[in-house]
Amino acid sequence: MAAESKTRRIAVVNRKDVVDAVGEGLRGDILDLGIAGIEGVRHVRLYALHGALSATELDRITTGLLTDPVTQEHLEIADGGLPVAPGEWGVEVWFRPGVTDAVGETALKGSRDLGVAGIESVDTGRGYILAGPLIRSQVDTICRRLLANDVIERYACYEGGQ
């Protein structure tokens, strides 16, 4: 039976024992903003795969293309968003419609090169998991000042455990 066309969202993160340089750099930048409550930042690469994919095909793309098995691991995320624990905030940043997504185009071609014919398109985004006692207005400031560029991107942020 052919798989039904839908969107699967994949998050790729560094393994626990691998330094998250992007996250560490951002933590410093957030401190520079005067937000002293920030305790940690984890950087997440996000992919939205659109198309009719079987479980085997999805696995072929995620492990064979999107993830470096030596340093990274991946998980599929539900519509609820990133896995955010209480006391943490999740942030997702995606391109606005019409903005060229070169990595997405390359991921699409790579998927087809792997023989996955049912894939229709790939969008890429970035996710961040912010740890520390932050309030929404601070998270908004972080998003506007550092994480998302309103000209080309939109963002969503949500608190863990809500």
Next chain:
Amino acid sequence: MTFEADDTVETFALLKATDDEMTQLSRDGMLALNLEEMRSIRRHFSALGRDPTDVEMETLAQTWSEHCKHKVFNGVIDYVSGRNTERIDNLFARTIRKATEDIRRAKGQNDHCVSVFVDNAGIIEFDDDYHLVFKVETHNHPSALDPYGGANTGIGGVIRDPLGTGLGGKPIFNTDVFCFAPPDFPYGKLPEGVLHPKRVFKGVVAGVRDYGNRMGIPTVNGAIMFDERYLGNPLVYCGTAAIIPVDRCEKSAEPGDLVVTIGGRTGRDGIHGATFSSIELTDASESTATQAVQIGNPIEEKKVLDVLMQARDRGLYRNITDCGAGGFSSAIGEMGQDTGAEVHLEKAPLKYGGLKPWEIFLSESQERMILAVPPDQIDALRELCASEDVEASVIGEFTGDRRLRVTHRPDAAGSRITVADLDMEFLHQGVPRIVRTARWDPPDHPEPPTAGRPGAAQSLVRLLSSWNVASKEWVVRQYDHEVQGGSVLKPLQGARNDGPGDAAIVRPVLSSDRGVIVANGINPSYGDIDPYWMAASAIDEALRQVTCVGGRIDRTALLDNFCWGNPDKPDRLAALVRAAKACYDVAVAYGTPFISGKDSFYNEFSDGERTIAIPPTLLISAICVMDDVRKAVSMDVKAPGNSIYLVGRTRDELGGSRYYGMLGFVGRNVPTVDAAAGSGTMNRLHEAIAQGLVAACHDCSEGGIAVAAAEMAFAGGFGMALDLDAVPRDPDADRDDTVLFSESNSRFVVEVPRGREDDFEASMQGIPFGRAGTVTGEERFLVRGLGGDEIVSTELSTLKEAWQRPLRW
């Protein structure tokens, strides 16, 4: 996959429009056409008896934009200085281009220029097989809105310039120069709609890194300047050099040749980029300018490059240019200028559906090149492109009627719908020339009081850790400066590969020892006193750096890149006139021709209350052919016991210096240039280096002798003892801080191997020089002042840490 366009074509009701309505039309459509230009267009279409289509208006607007036509440089300027008024008819032709013409005539047989100002980049001779191509561009406005994407496409765009020069050059290195507000600018003072300078800085560096590295082109040279006035308008200069076979420099398009687009597909990216760059940014720009932002795809461009190099060598096309500002309209409009061209828009591959014809024609989607392909070669080109996974599409043909005709898909009856039909003559020559007034009022900045200045040692440490002087290693380390395997002298040098090099050297043909030197000169602070001496100093600085590593000025060519505020304002325009006049005077005196350049105006930001203009900023890039790279000299001291010489005269020229800036002053005595003396010094020093009499050489620029000598010492890991009494100087340069920190031009700190001092001194006869110190085995930096007292005695590690700490991110 193919996508369908939206067929809507509108006409502009111009024939019956009033002046007010035309002004409104221009503003609402973001056309950036002034009233006089709108009237010219109305006159033209009145004679034709019809209104223009949106495709025609948009094409005219972008072709006539300041970005494409350089209306200020080519216009008429009444330059008022004191009681004198000078009418300058075409500033560019009378300064920059005239310098090149005069130099080439004077050099006669020794002229090394091949192609200047006419193609996408300048070309000079390299060796029997190859010529050298060089271009520097700016991508300021897009980088202000989206630092990563703006810088990304800045480097992507400038790589396509040499690729679109002649029949296509192969890129050999990139150079990048940025101007930002200081990274510690208070967040609370940030105007609405402006990104914080630290974010701009990080985004721009990441954008350049990701494009250059992924294309496999080494980034070997650059500079970063900081000034608060760059807050709303950061500057991003990107440059690329290439080599091109000597028999591939000529191009033409013949009637009957096919118009072929290869590479990326067309989307809405960068719509209105050319006209956008001719408008001042406001706090509303952030959202209204979404379409002006472009996103780069270096992998696509790399594939295009690989295909083109093969197609060039097989002679599959007759002409090539890149799609830059204005997209198809500009590329095809310029290539077909002498023949005429017909374009069928529905044949252009689209990224997504719904684009209107004018959007397809004007889109600035990246990674696209336009070729003129003889019909009998098109199959071979298609086959080659398919083999490299590059899309190639025939979208029209060159005609013989000197018209630019654009058609869209055939209607139901099968006849083509013409959406634009423009006379090439009117398109390219019809723009009215502007007449502007420039008014020069020399500023008067007080000198700082001499009492209460910090001591020499403390000043040196503070200067080393100022943003402009501090190590840029955090940036340099992100760039690949080794790829292609030809890098000889790299941006970081010395015992631990962390000292600041002057110029970089690349060996583009690995079977030969012939090299290319690249350097840059820039110092906007001097322009606060006099833009004339700012420009003169920038040329001198670039040539000093070329000399330092072993280059010679008679084999050097220059590029000029002007970034300015609004030239409609008389003071800004006067600064431009003065800088351009200096370019003529100093380039001619040194015999170094300009081969290409670019200008970017309207770098002003308005938040509703205040308008902040950038300081007038001229980047001079120098490129030089070096016969034998094995003679190259780096800036780090090499061995204890060697002698340190100061070459060139030190004057009381602290105006605009980093030292005065540190004291909170601008001052009066801006560094001047005596090019006759300077070229003598540089030529002799070149000879001394060629004879192996120089172990290390560093130019004196920001921070003067003190900073240059300290950098040489801690880069080499050896101490230095200097005696200021031995420094050649004017009598009025009689204070320790003047001698240490003055930024007089045409000066060098030179290390001479022990035992070769007599030979070096003999080679320098007639040039101001002084044996001012020695390299020591002790890791201290010592300076004896004019009175004989020890005024600096500081551990090297203290100096180096001060210099490295600020940007250790």
